[in-house]
Amino acid sequence: MEKIGKYTFLAEPFHCDFSGRLFMGHLGNHLLNAADFHSSDRGFGMKYLMTIQRSWVLSRLAIEMDEMPMQYTKFNVETWVESAMRFFTSRNFAVVGEDGHQYGFGRSIWAMIDTESRQPTDIFSIDNGAINNWIVNDKECPIDKGGRVKMSDEAELVHTIDTYYNDVDINGHINSVKYIEHVLDLWPLDWYREHQVKRFEIAYVAEAHAGDQLSFYREQTDEQAYCVRIVRTDGTECCRSKVVFK
Amino acid sequence: MEKIGKYTFLAEPFHCDFSGRLFMGHLGNHLLNAADFHSSDRGFGMKYLMTIQRSWVLSRLAIEMDEMPMQYTKFNVETWVESAMRFFTSRNFAVVGEDGHQYGFGRSIWAMIDTESRQPTDIFSIDNGAINNWIVNDKECPIDKGGRVKMSDEAELVHTIDTYYNDVDINGHINSVKYIEHVLDLWPLDWYREHQVKRFEIAYVAEAHAGDQLSFYREQTDEQAYCVRIVRTDGTECCRSKVVFK
Numbered sequence: 001m002e003k004i005g006k007y008t009f010l011a012e013p014f015h016c017d018f019s020g021r022l023f024m025g026h027l028g029n030h031l032l033n034a035a036d037f038h039s040s041d042r043g044f045g046m047k048y049l050m051t052i053q054r055s056w057v058l059s060r061l062a063i064e065m066d067e068m069p070m071q072y073t074k075f076n077v078e079t080w081v082e083s084a085m086r087f088f089t090s091r092n093f094a095v096v097g098e099d100g101h102q103y104g105f106g107r108s109i110w111a112m113i114d115t116e117s118r119q120p121t122d123i124f125s126i127d128n129g130a131i132n133n134w135i136v137n138d139k140e141c142p143i144d145k146g147g148r149v150k151m152s153d154e155a156e157l158v159h160t161i162d163t164y165y166n167d168v169d170i171n172g173h174i175n176s177v178k179y180i181e182h183v184l185d186l187w188p189l190d191w192y193r194e195h196q197v198k199r200f201e202i203a204y205v206a207e208a209h210a211g212d213q214l215s216f217y218r219e220q221t222d223e224q225a226y227c228v229r230i231v232r233t234d235g236t237e238c239c240r241s242k243v244v245f246k
Numbered sequence: 247m248e249k250i251g252k253y254t255f256l257a258e259p260f261h262c263d264f265s266g267r268l269f270m271g272h273l274g275n276h277l278l279n280a281a282d283f284h285s286s287d288r289g290f291g292m293k294y295l296m297t298i299q300r301s302w303v304l305s306r307l308a309i310e311m312d313e314m315p316m317q318y319t320k321f322n323v324e325t326w327v328e329s330a331m332r333f334f335t336s337r338n339f340a341v342v343g344e345d346g347h348q349y350g351f352g353r354s355i356w357a358m359i360d361t362e363s364r365q366p367t368d369i370f371s372i373d374n375g376a377i378n379n380w381i382v383n384d385k386e387c388p389i390d391k392g393g394r395v396k397m398s399d400e401a402e403l404v405h406t407i408d409t410y411y412n413d414v415d416i417n418g419h420i421n422s423v424k425y426i427e428h429v430l431d432l433w434p435l436d437w438y439r440e441h442q443v444k445r446f447e448i449a450y451v452a453e454a455h456a457g458d459q460l461s462f463y464r465e466q467t468d469e470q471a472y473c474v475r476i477v478r479t480d481g482t483e484c485c486r487s488k489v490v491f492k
Contacts, residue, residue, distance in 0.1 A: 165434070
């Protein structure tokens, strides 16, 4: 089996914004699905991990796009494991048109937890470190790795939302993909007539639960760059995100 | 080509609720995609209609499910045209497991409009009434056709939401699928621990636009049945929905 997985998706009409381009939240979902298909096909996917009380937990996701696929476009998501350490693995993505056109790239960092204790567990304990057989270190992912999103205390509370049934995933937590939508909803529709998302970064810090209120603090850190801190009802920071527009 | 189209979907993990079952909104999206694939394969799909300034407009959608597919389940959506009249066509759906297991059914009514004038146009004008070649009148769709959702003036205002970037579709209208999510978000998560959606009906009456506020009026009409009226900022009714729980 190839080390790099390749999965085809369609920019479905109801997944596209007013300009006919795929929403970032749905692209994020496709990347996470590609990750899951790739790992499942190679023996360390979520479905298998559930049977041994383990789960992948997404820690960081960064997506940088030259262009978003237009509605009805088929595109491929290529994904591969760039590196694996005991507690973290990094997985990259390339979003490529059927004609080879490069739309953009993604980077993600994952931990593995014990679903009973919720504690990090050793990734190499799965099938005698089998993940090492899948590492690809010669495929380029030409986007910035990102890092801790730095924010000052100047960030302004710009929005607060309640969370509902459709925000909650199978673990009872606020759905990783919904955060992307909520962050991008901080800008009005008219903003998107003039700007497109160049890069979207999110780091998941602590889980929020059904019924939590989420408060969004935003700070402009560069001409086209904004950082967002999401805080749940009890004051704990859940996520940090950085959005760079073009 | 077969009159009945059959398309395979996967109950993706981020499209499933806390109980591991596919969200109704995502199922609705799959049905609408199946409709689009079926009509495109047969020469009267959205993508072709766009080139001649026509568009299908969804008028009603009813989905009745014995059970929702669980996460990671592959299932087929079968769809066929039940009847066509000058200004309306009815299209049905069956949601069937790969092993033949019947999950449930759907019914939809569509109009065709001129995208310039926004006026209804004659469906039979497309390719000399070609849609008539695709009518299937011997496949059963054993769910109630539904009809006008009857509500009294007793309906109570239970929720008001602002609409954002992610709510808006390529036509600049509030996305048909998002309404389904917003209606089902009227019940708290705990409600869904005890109840499942047996039947979901929605009739699209008038379009709401980006930035409209949507007010939800709800009335219980039977032991397990609720009707919901969605009203946009200017007081115009946009949708009516009926939800039957089990």
